[in-house]
Amino acid sequence: MTVTAYGAHAGDQPLGPLAITRRAPGAHDVAIDIAFCGVCHSDLHQVRGEWAGTVYPCVPGHEIVGRVSAVGAHVRNYAVGDLVGVGCMVDSCRACPDCEAGLENYCDGMVGTYNSPTPDAPGHTLGGYSERIVVNERYVLRVRHDAAQLAAVAPLLCAGITTWSPLRHWQAGPGKRVGIVGIGGLGHMGIKLARALGAHVVAFTTSASKRQDAEALGAHEVVVSRDADAMAAQARRLDLIVNTVAAPHDLDAYLSLLKRDGTMVLVGAPSSPHPSPQVFNLIMKRRALAGSMIGGIPETQEMLDFCAEHGIVADIEMIRADQINEAYERMLAGQVKYRFVIDSATLRA
Ligand code: NAP
Ligand code: ZN
Ligand code: ZN
Numbered sequence: 417m418t419v420t421a422y423g424a425h426a427g428d429q430p431l432g433p434l435a436i437t438r439r440a441p442g443a444h445d446v447a448i449d450i451a452f453c454g455v456c457h458s459d460l461h462q463v464r465g466e467w468a469g470t471v472y473p474c475v476p477g478h479e480i481v482g483r484v485s486a487v488g489a490h491v492r493n494y495a496v497g498d499l500v501g502v503g504c505m506v507d508s509c510r511a512c513p514d515c516e517a518g519l520e521n522y523c524d525g526m527v528g529t530y531n532s533p534t535p536d537a538p539g540h541t542l543g544g545y546s547e548r549i550v551v552n553e554r555y556v557l558r559v560r561h562d563a564a565q566l567a568a569v570a571p572l573l574c575a576g577i578t579t580w581s582p583l584r585h586w587q588a589g590p591g592k593r594v595g596i597v598g599i600g601g602l603g604h605m606g607i608k609l610a611r612a613l614g615a616h617v618v619a620f621t622t623s624a625s626k627r628q629d630a631e632a633l634g635a636h637e638v639v640v641s642r643d644a645d646a647m648a649a650q651a652r653r654l655d656l657i658v659n660t661v662a663a664p665h666d667l668d669a670y671l672s673l674l675k676r677d678g679t680m681v682l683v684g685a686p687s688s689p690h691p692s693p694q695v696f697n698l699i700m701k702r703r704a705l706a707g708s709m710i711g712g713i714p715e716t717q718e719m720l721d722f723c724a725e726h727g728i729v730a731d732i733e734m735i736r737a738d739q740i741n742e743a744y745e746r747m748l749a750g751q752v753k754y755r756f757v758i759d760s761a762t763l764r765a
Contacts, residue, residue: 417437417438417440417548418435418436418437419435419436419437419438419546419547419548420433420434420435420436420546420547420763420764421433421434421435421436421475421542421545421546421547421763422434422475422545422546422737422738422740422758422763423436423463423473423474423475423476423542423545424463424472424473424474425472425473426465426472427463427464427465427466427470427472428464428465430741431463431545431740431741433737433763434473434475436473436475436537436538436542436546437536437537438536438546438548438549438550439536439550440550441486441487441488441550442488442552443488443489443490443491444488444490444491444552444553444554445487445488445491445550445551445552445553446484446486446487446488446491446494446500446550446551446552446553446556447484447485447486447487447548447549447550448480448482448483448484448485448500448502448548448549448550448551448556449482449483449484449485449547449548450480450481450482450544450546450547450548450549450760451481451482451483451566451567451760451761452480452481452482452566452567452570452734452757452758452759452760453477453479453480453481453543453544453545453546453570453757453758453760454477454479454570454571454573454574454575454601454730454732454755454756454757454758455477455479455601455735455740455743455744455747455755455756455757455758456476456478456479456571456574456575456601457600457601457602457662457747458476458478458574458685459476459477459478459543459545460476460744460747460748461662461685461687462474462476462530462531463476466687467685467687469531470531471531471539471540473538473542474530474531474542475530475542475543475545475546476530476543476544476545477529477530477543477544477545477546477758478502478503478504478528478529478530478543478544478573478574479503479544479570479571479572479573479574479575479755479757480501480502480503480529480543480544480549480570480573481499481500481501481559481566481567481569481570481573482499482500482549482760483497483498483499483500484496484497484498484500485548487553488553491553492553493553493556493558494553494556494558498558499558499559499560499561499563499566500556500557500558500559501556501557501558501559501569501570501572501573501720502529502544502549502551502555502556502557502573503529503557503573503574503577503710503716504521504528504529504573504574504577504710505520505521505526505527505528505529505555505710506527506528506529506532506541506549506551506552506555507525507526507527507534507552507555508520508523508525508526508527508555509523509524509525510554512524512525517712518712518713518714518715519711519712520555520712520713521709521710521711521712522709522712527541528541529541529543529544530542530543530544531543545737545740545758545763546760546763547760547763547764554713555713557573557713557716557717557720558717558720559720559724560720560721560724561720561723561724561729565729567732567734567757567759568729568730568731568732568757569720569723569729569730570730570732570755570757571601571605571730571732571755571757572605572719572720572723572728572729572730573716574710575601575602575604575605575730575755576605576609576719576720576723576730577710577711577715577716577719578602578605578683578708578709578710578711579596579602579603579605579606579609579610579658579660579683580605580609580711580715580718580719580722581708581710581711581712581715581719582656582658582681582683582706582708583606583609583610583613583615583656583658584613584715585708586655586656586679586681588610588613588615588655588656589613589614589615590614590615592615592616592655592656593615593616593618593653593654593655593656593675594610594615594616594617594618594654594655594656594657594658595617595618595619595620595650595654595656595657595658595670595673596610596617596618596619596620596635596657596658596660597620597641597657597658597659597660597661597670598620598621598622598659598660598661598662598684599619599621599623599626599629599630599633599754600660600662600747600750600752600754601730601747601752601754601755602660602683602684603619603621603660603754604629604633604730604731604754604755605730605754606658606660607619607630607633607634607635608633608634608728609719609723609728610634610658611633611634611635611636612634612722612726612728615656616636616637617634617635617636617637618635618636618637618638618639618650618653618654619633619635619637619638619639620638620639620641620670621638621639621640621641622640622641622642622750623640623750624640624642626638627640629753629754633731641669647669647673650673651672651673652672652673652674652675652676652701653673653675654673654674654675654678655674655675655678655679656678656679656680656681657670657673657674657678657679657680657681658681658683659680659681659682659683659684660683660684661684661686662684662685662686663684663686664686664688664689664690664691665690666690666691667680667682667690667691667693667705668693668694668697671693671694671697671698671703671705672697674701674703675701676701676702676703677701677702677703677704678701678703678704679703679704679705679706680703680704680705680706681706681707681708682705682706682707682708683707683708683709693705730754730755730757731753731754731755732754732755732756732757733752733753733755733756733757734756734757734758734759735756735757735758735759736758736759736762737758737759737760737762737763738762740758743756
């Protein structure tokens with residue numbers, strides 16, 4: 417069927433309305449009427465061609481929530497009317513060690529929700545800035561939050577899982593001091609989740625104006641990273657740092673804040689490299705520098721259920737689809753508190 421989407425035909429073009437087709441649901445597919453879609457900084461990187469390999473037309477969006485509108489004959493876990501989510505992937509090989517471990521996000525055959533090869537027209541996947549999507553049920557998540565919270569649940573599908581996965585993998589919890597660098601879409605979720613997991617949370621921001629917000633989000637301490645004395649006061653105090661910054665910067669400033677055996681996990685994915693950190697900053701305290709990409713399907717469901725149980729959602733600003741280009745500029749300027757979410761009803765307007 418033909419549906420309305422928002423996307424771009426080239427990296428230097430603004431996003432605008434497009435007509436796209438969605439396949440009829442196959443036996444294992446779930447068709448979803450999209451209610452809301454979060455706006456991730458990755459959407460901007462991808463649609464503007466800041467990462468290699470963007471194919472056009474590009475329809476971004478991988479923080480999708482909505483209701484099931486149809487299911488295939490063999491779908492067991494979902495029924496028409498269910499509240500569901502779709503995150504950053506819609507398929508994978510299902511047979512490799514990563515898929516068997518429930519870490520489909522690391523499968524070499526992972527199919528991203530947008531910009532990945534697919535037999536469907538036009539030959540690459542098209543994301544959630546659209547009215548409807550059809551996804552194999554293995555990659556669909558159940559939403560257990562109240563329906564009234566649905567818009568604010570959308571960002572959990574990327575910003576939530578991308579911070580949850582490293583927090584869990586590196587065992588953030590009681591007795592651990594966890595730094596969250598960059599208070600944007602990912603970072604504000606990182607603060608909420610690390611706090612709810614019981615860690616002592618230190619937020620790092622370049623924006624002094626975000627201090628009170630960071631405290632309200634759950635940070636025990638807030639450090640304005642331009643303040644050299646405040647940074648020095650954190651030296652060798654943190655067990656784990658989750659760094660969400662979307663631009664190249666000096667990693668040593670943060671590595672030096674780790675205790676012995678501490679780890680800094682990079683989740684921010686800037687379009688050009690960070691300056692190399694000093695080797696001595698790693699070897700002196702046996703520190704580790706790591707990366708992490710979104711999360712697997714089982715851990716995404718675990719995170720959604722944890723958030724439903726603890727009443728955790730994102731802090732959002734709702735926009736109309738035709739405000740997306742302006743929203744990107746505001747995201748670049750750090751003027752979003754803390755995630756834009758597209759009201760999909762405005763696509764039909
Ligand atoms: P965002 O909302 O724009 O937040 C990024 C934050 O980084 C800003 O709010 C800002 O926080 C801080 N920052 C500091 N200096 C900056 C600079 N020069 N330019 C931009 N930001 C700067 O972005 P997001 O959606 O959270 O995404 C963050 C990054 O993670 C992006 O690169 C995105 O592509 C990537 N990402 C990775 C994964 C993964 O799987 N690893 C998943 C999703 C997104 P302060 O004002 O507090 O300093
Ligand atoms: Zn994302
Ligand atoms: Zn696989």
